[in-house]
Amino acid sequence: xxxxxxxxxxxxxxxxxxxxxxxxxxxxxxxxxxxxxxxxxxxxxxxxxxxxxxxxxxxxxxxxxxxxxxxxxxxxxxxxxxxxxxxxxxxxxxxxxxxxxxxxxxxxxxxxxxxxxxxxxxxxxxxxxxxxxxxxxxxxxxxxxxxxxxxxxxxxxxxxxxxxxxxxxxxxxxxxxxxxxxxxxxxxxxxxxxxxxxxxxxxxxxxxxxxxxxxxxxxxxxxxxxxxxxxxxxxxxxxxxxxxxxxxxxxxxxxxxxxxxxxxxxxxxxxxxxxxxxxxxxxxxxxxxxxxxxxxxxxxxxxxxxxxxxxxxxxxxxxxxxxxxxxxxxxxxxxxxxxxxxxxxxxxxxxxxxxxxxxxxxxxxxxxxxxxxxxxxxxxxxxxxxxxxxxxxxxxxxxxxxxxxxxxxxxxxxxxxxxxxxxxxxxxxxxxxxxxxxxxxxxxxxxxxxxxxxxxxxxxxxxxxxxxxxxxxxxxxxxxxxxxxxxxxxxxxxxxxxxxxxxxxxxxxxxxxxxxxxxxxxxxxxxxxxxxxxxxxxxxxxxxxxxxxxxxxxxxxxxxxxxxxxxxxxxxxxxxxxxxxxxxxxxxxxxxxxxxxxxxxxxxxxxxxxxxxxxxxxxxxxxxxxxxxxxxxxxxxxxxxxxxxxxxxxxxxxxxxxxxxxxxxxxxxxxxxxxxxxxxxxxxxxxxxx
Numbered sequence: 007x008x009x010x011x012x013x014x015x016x017x018x019x020x021x022x023x024x025x026x027x028x029x030x031x032x033x034x035x036x037x038x039x040x041x042x043x044x045x046x047x048x049x050x051x052x053x054x055x056x057x058x059x060x061x062x063x064x065x066x067x068x069x070x071x072x073x074x075x076x077x078x079x080x081x082x083x084x085x086x087x088x089x090x091x092x093x094x095x096x097x098x099x100x101x102x103x104x105x106x107x108x109x110x111x112x113x114x115x116x117x118x119x120x121x122x123x124x125x126x127x128x129x130x131x132x133x134x135x136x137x138x139x140x141x142x143x144x145x146x147x148x149x150x151x152x153x154x155x156x157x158x159x160x161x162x163x164x165x166x167x168x169x170x171x172x173x174x175x176x177x178x179x180x181x182x183x184x185x186x187x188x189x190x191x192x193x194x195x196x197x198x199x200x201x202x203x204x205x206x207x208x209x210x211x212x213x214x215x216x217x218x219x220x221x222x223x224x225x226x227x228x229x230x231x232x233x234x235x236x237x238x239x240x241x242x243x244x245x246x247x248x249x250x251x252x253x254x255x256x257x258x259x260x261x262x263x264x265x266x267x268x269x270x271x272x273x274x275x276x277x278x279x280x281x282x283x284x285x286x287x288x289x290x291x292x293x294x295x296x297x298x299x300x301x302x303x304x305x306x307x308x309x310x311x312x313x314x315x316x317x318x319x320x321x322x323x324x325x326x327x328x329x330x331x332x333x334x335x336x337x338x339x340x341x342x343x344x345x346x347x348x349x350x351x352x353x354x355x356x357x358x359x360x361x362x363x364x365x366x367x368x369x370x371x372x373x374x375x376x377x378x379x380x381x382x383x384x385x386x387x388x389x390x391x392x393x394x395x396x397x398x399x400x401x402x403x404x405x406x407x408x409x410x411x412x413x414x415x416x417x418x419x420x421x422x423x424x425x426x427x428x429x430x431x432x433x434x435x436x437x438x439x440x441x442x443x444x445x446x447x448x449x450x451x452x453x454x455x456x457x458x459x460x461x462x463x464x465x466x467x468x469x470x471x472x473x474x475x476x477x478x479x480x481x482x483x484x485x486x487x488x489x490x491x492x493x494x495x496x497x498x499x500x501x502x503x504x505x506x507x508x509x510x511x512x513x514x515x516x517x518x519x520x521x522x523x524x525x526x527x528x529x530x531x532x533x534x535x536x537x538x539x540x541x542x543x544x545x546x547x548x549x550x551x552x553x554x555x556x557x558x559x560x561x562x563x564x565x566x567x568x569x570x571x572x573x574x575x576x577x578x579x580x581x582x583x584x585x586x587x588x589x590x591x592x593x594x595x596x597x598x599x600x601x602x603x604x605x606x607x608x609x610x611x612x613x614x615x616x617x618x619x620x621x622x623x624x625x626x627x628x629x630x631x632x633x634x635x636x637x638x639x640x641x642x643x644x645x646x647x648x649x650x651x652x653x654x655x656x657x658x659x660x661x662x663x664x665x666x667x668x669x670x671x672x673x674x675x676x677x678x679x680x681x682x683x684x685x686x687x688x689x690x691x692x693x694x695x696x
Contacts (some may be wrong), residue, residue, distance in 0.1 A: 032638060032661045037325055040188045048395040048520055049318045050485070050495060106627055107598050108618050112585050112630040115612030119671050120656060121686050122613075122634045128359055130229050131222075131674050132214055132652070132685040133183070135162045139219055141235035148666070148680050153208035157241055161185030162193070162213040163683045164654035165592075166280040167643035168288050172220065172238075172354060179230065180238060180355050183643070184290045185276035185684065188213050189657055190326065192680060195666045199325070206595045207331050211244035215274055216290060218242075218355045228650030228689025240358045244273035247361065248351065252425040253468050256364035257478040262340050271346040271364065272334070278393070279375035279501050280590060284386070284408050285420035285620060291373025293393055295347035296320070300329040300484040304338035316485050317371075318394075319344055345482050350376045350390070352424065365424040367401050369464070369484035379504040379511075379553045379675030384408050386423050387553035389511055394516045396492040399432040399502065401461055403554050417643075430461035430482070431437050432494040434560060450696065455547070455559040462491045472482075490559065497521065497538055500606075501593045503619065509553065511546040512563065512621070514590040517609070539609040540567035540574075540588040543601075545621075564619070564627065566590060576619075577627025585631040586610050596646035604641035604653065608663050614641045616653055633688065636673035636681070643685075658683060 008442040050692040121129055136146030136159045144157030164188040172178040188210040190197050197206065222234035223229075233239070242248075250260060250269050260268035280292035296318040303321030305311050319337060323329070329336040334343045349364040350373055368376065371392040379387050384407035404427040435458055460687040463471040464487045465480040472480055472487045480487040497518035504511050520526050522536025543564040549555040566588050567574040569581040576584050591606035597617075603617045615634040620626050632651070635641050641660040644651065659671030659681035671681040 016227075032664075034189070034191060034659045034662055034664060035638075035640075035657060038187055038191070038657075048397075049316050049392065050396040050489070053217050083117070083195060103243075103624070104628070105598055105600060105620055106594050107646075108600060108620065108625075108630065110630070110632060113615065113633055115586060115610065115631075116632070117239060117611075117613050118632055119637045119658075119673050121636065121653075121673075121688075122356050123688060124632065126691050127688055128228070128691055130687045131218075132181075132230055132687050133160050133219065133232055134674060134682040134684045135160060136682065137232065137239065138234055139217060139232070139239045143234075146682075148170075148193075151194070151209055151589070153205060153212050156209045156212035157243060158239075159216060159218055160219070160245075161241065163189045163656045164685060165278045165642045165656060166290060167645050167652055167654060167685065168282050168355075169281065169645050169647075169652065170282065170286065170288075175220075177223050177225065178233070178619075179221050179223055181221050181230070181685075182216065182288045182353070182355050183219070183233075183654070184216045184280060185214050186278055186293070186656065187276055188326075189660050191665050192659055192669065193666065197666065200327075203642065204331055204589040207326065207328055210326065211328075212241070213243075214276075215241065215246065216277060216288075216351075216353060217245040218358070223649070226692070228687050230650070230687055238356065238358060240351065240355075242274060242362055244275055246273055248272070248274060249361050249363045250346075250366055251363045252366035252368075252481065253465065254478040254481040257482065259342060259345050259478060259482045262334065262346070264334065264340075264344050274351045274362065274364075275347055277351070278373060279391075281375065281377040281388070283352070283378055283420070283424075284380065285417060286356065287354050287421075289376040289388075290351045290353070291390070292351065293372045295372075296344065298324060298326065298328060298347075299335050299337050299344045300327075301322040301336055301338040305341060312340065313483055313486065314344070317344065317348070345370070348372065348675055350388075350424075352580075366478075366481045367425050367427055367429060367465075367467070369400060369429050369480075370482050371397065371484050374500040375502045377503050379509060380408060381554035382550075382552045383554065383556060385427075388424075389502035389504065389513075390484070391496075391502050391513065392518070393500050393677070394500050395498055395520050396495040397499070398488045398498055399499045399513060399606070400484075400488075401430045401432070401553075403428050403430070405467070426467055428466040429464045429484070430556075431464055431488040431491055432459055432558075433462055433492060434459040454561065456561040458557065458559050459494075459546070460557050462493065464488065464491060467667055497541065503593050503595065503601075504553070505599060506595050507599050507627050508622075509548065509551045510621075511548070511558075512593060513544040513546065514593050514603065515541050515544060516591055516606060516616070517541040518587050540565075541590050542566055543593075543603070544588055552695070564590070564629065577621075579625070579627030579629075584627070584629040585617060587611070587629050587631070589614075591640070592642055592644055594644045594646055597648055602644050602646050603629075604644050606640045606642075613637060616641050616644055616651070637671050637682075638664070638681075639671070639673075649689065652685060653688070654683065654685050656683050 067693040140158035163186045164183045166184045168182040170180040218240040220233040220238045276293045277290045280290040295604040302314040302319035331338045348370040350368040352361045354360040374391040374393040386404040388402040405422040465477045470477045497515040501514045518538045521538045538655045547559045549557045565575040568586045588609040588610045590603045592604040606615045611632040616632045619629045635655040636658040638661040639655045642656045661670040664670035
């Protein structure tokens with residue numbers, strides 16, 4: 007019987023690393039996570055400017071960057087990563103002058119089948135895939151999993167986490183997790199990718215979506231314990247009714263034979279990054295939804311075909327073959343069904359009877375995040391990335407101001423804020439005005455910005471700002487609207503987070519293997535680089551520090567990779583003292599305002615991990631690795647508090663050739679079990695200090 011204890015302190019298991027030739031992810035991850043997007047042509051073929059060209063111009067004006075210039079195109083070699091892994095003493099020592107919360111010994115690069123921590127830290131498995139949540143849900147049984155059981159159990163592959171207060175409940179909190187996608191080949195014994203069974207498909211539907219779980223926080227440690235069967239516990243799946251709101255609700259573009267009103271959709275899919283609103287609801291972005299649909303090639307109307315192609319809809323069968331079991335996944339039968347996915351979903355974690363909402367005013371694309379910040383006059387701004395090569399960065403600003411308070415009137419008012427506002431897309435330029443922007447505070451390093459930019463309006467309510475497109479067309483086909491508006495192409499903008507104190511906005515750009523490829527935009531010697539395997543982090547400063555501003559300045563915070571690579575940059579910090587970091591994805595801030603980076607697809611030969619980096623002061627840019635996740639896994643959903651650090655280890659064991667019969671990971675339950683994506687809590691031992 008597998009070990010069901012909360013603690014996981016087993017000896018790590020070494021396993022071979024097999025990766026896709028196109029990325030540092032395994033081919034199995036590429037298939038199930040995003041429909042093998044990296045092997046297909048990026049759907050953005052517009053002629054809009056490419057961000058790397060802007061960077062080249064700005065760096066030529068700025069000259070040599072403090073602490074090491076961005077000079078070369080080349081990618082870091084695997085040999086460099088191997089040397090670092092074999093020689094941990096070459097990694098930066100614990101710095102006595104680091105800010106509180108960052109005083110740990112960095113973890114060296116490694117590929118162990120465990121969550122690897124610095125000395126002086128403990129960990130706990132909080133929730134595994136299949137753990138029962140709802141009253142009456144059975145214990146997980148990998149060989150006898152059913153759709154009915156899964157609907158009451160914790161879902162698969164968590165990407166985003168939110169931990170909220172639970173008013174009136176002593177030492178209790180509410181944990182919200184989304185479930186991005188399913189990895190059927192390592193979930194099901196006897197799985198045939200060409201011929202999935204109905205039961206397997208329905209289990210996968212139930213394993214998608216979101217989970218709301220009441221938890222109890224343990225005093226004196228970072229442990230938290232799920233309260234199984236609590237009245238707040240809830241599962242939202244691929245078949246849960248969800249309401250459309252905003253400008254496109256009821257549009258002909260959202261109508262199907264099952265929903266002739268265009269106002270109710272079944273389920274939410276591929277939930278990625280998210281955010282928590284000031285009024286206590288949770289936002290979750292639908293990302294790689296194109297992979298679930300089939301037969302776009304059957305559409306012959308040129309306009310419809312172009313729209314489908316811009317969103318990367320497959321022309322033939324889907325990977326999971328869901329179209330065999332529900333016509334809504336067959337575009338030849340339900341051409342509008344794909345338009346009903348790719349939105350921001352808002353849920354109320356305190357009301358298990360409430361109906362989730364898809365907010366159409368926030369646009370439709372591969373949503374990676376929806377992080378809010380209040381404007382100076384109290385309106386709500388949301389920052390959002392479209393996680394695709396050569397796609398865009400967006401912002402939404404509500405028309406009306408947020409109302410404080412928990413009364414019914416204030417809550418009803420606030421629940422309309424994401425339906426009435428303006429959706430913008432970013433355009434970057436290399437021209438930066440001199441001097442500091444009023445009200446933004448002292449700059450944390452040499453004071454230089456690399457360029458400026460503007461937010462281009464796309465639609466305000468029922469008014470379109472894009473010639474030739476209606477407001478509902480802008481909302482449903484936001485990528486095409488941004489193409490027309492002349493937005494700047496980016497290298498997979500993923501998580502976007504405003505700093506809790508300064509308001510500066512940090513954008514994680516994960517990578518772009520197509521940069522500089524034949525027929526694609528290139529940047530020569532500038533950053534981001536051609537064949538940008540490692541990604542970078544961008545810092546935006548809104549004019550007058552106001553999230554409602556129509557203009558901003560930007561600069562490079564990090565250019566990721568091995569510090570020995572001359573094309574890397576760490577905000578001017580001494581590169582001999584930093585940890586190697588590759589492919590930034592999820593980001594978060596701790597209570598001291600330090601940035602934490604979770605990676606996805608580490609291209610340096612190590613497992614993915616969690617990294618800390620101050621963004622102000624003398625340690626600005628001092629990247630240090632805090633943990634690594636098990637083999638084949640990705641680090642997701644970081645929450646950093648004074649009591650604990652929460653992460654989700656997504657898709658452990660998702661390596662080429664792996665299956666339920668031949669698992670590539672034994673985490674978290676040990677030998678003889680299949681890997682189970684899980685949430686982990688980490689905290690400093692009693693008497694220790696972060």
